[in-house]
Amino acid sequence: MDDDTHLPKNMSLVSVVVPTYNRAQLLPRALQSALGQTHASLEIIVVDDGSTDSTREAVSSITTADARVRYVYQTNQGLAGARNTGIATAQGDYVTFLDSDDEFYADHVALRAEYLDQNPATMMVHGGLEVVNGSWMVPDYYRPGELVDVRECAVGATFFFRRSIVATVGGFVHRTYGEDTEFFERATARVVVNRVPWPTYRYYRDTPDSIVTKELGTA
Numbered sequence: 001m002d003d004d005t006h007l008p009k010n011m012s013l014v015s016v017v018v019p020t021y022n023r024a025q026l027l028p029r030a031l032q033s034a035l036g037q038t039h040a041s042l043e044i045i046v047v048d049d050g051s052t053d054s055t056r057e058a059v060s061s062i063t064t065a066d067a068r069v070r071y072v073y074q075t076n077q078g079l080a081g082a083r084n085t086g087i088a089t090a091q092g093d094y095v096t097f098l099d100s101d102d103e104f105y106a107d108h109v110a111l112r113a114e115y116l117d118q119n120p121a122t123m124m125v126h127g128g129l130e131v132v133n134g135s136w137m138v139p140d141y142y143r144p145g146e147l148v149d150v151r152e153c154a155v156g157a158t159f160f161f162r163r164s165i166v167a168t169v170g171g172f173v174h175r176t177y178g179e180d181t182e183f184f185e186r187a188t189a190r191v192v193v194n195r196v197p198w199p200t201y202r203y204y205r206d207t208p209d210s211i212v213t214k215e216l217g218t219a
Contacts, residue, residue, distance in 0.1 A: 017086030050076030156180030
């Protein structure tokens with residue numbers, strides 16, 4: 001990677017946190033989409049949540065080639081714990097997430113970083129999904145037993161926020177369902193949060209959500 005002195009001086013550093021658990025085969029696709037961002041000033045933090053497959057080796061070949069990628073291993077704590085570890089490790093002005101079976105379009109980070117740059121009162125944005133290989137419908141957090149269009153939901157993978165909000169909002173809390181919504185509700189109660197329209201996050205519905213839907217230690 002080029003030295004940071006070659007980057008525009010006004011370009012905000014973005015920390016992309018990638019929680020993963022036993023997805024060695026899918027992880028390189030996600031990481032390449034992050035490395036291919038038009039917003040060059042970023043760090044990618046892979047939080048390995050206790051994988052037992054070849055995740056470490058898959059990441060090692062990428063960290064060797066690009067110093068923007070860092071690898072952090074922890075015992076299994078679930079999605080909330082992995083995200084919190086990534087946030088604690090982050091050095092960027094802004095923090096966002098990428099699930100290890102999903103992808104960014106090339107302008108995903110740039111659009112959101114520019115929005116926050118231009119709207120200093122806004123502390124977090126969310127939204128902008130393209131669903132791939134599956135239904136748009138997901139269980140409704142507020143109406144158990146019913147389904148809702150995922151585009152109406154607060155999808156944590158699309159959260160893009162100023163790192164400074166964690167001191168006000170706090171981190172993620174482990175729940176069997178609705179971790180994203182619970183964080184979103186705390187955020188909207190305390191800081192300015194806006195939805196953005198750009199469908200630049202590719203959300204795959206055809207892979208097992210092992211880090212999301214399984215109890216700790218059973219995935």
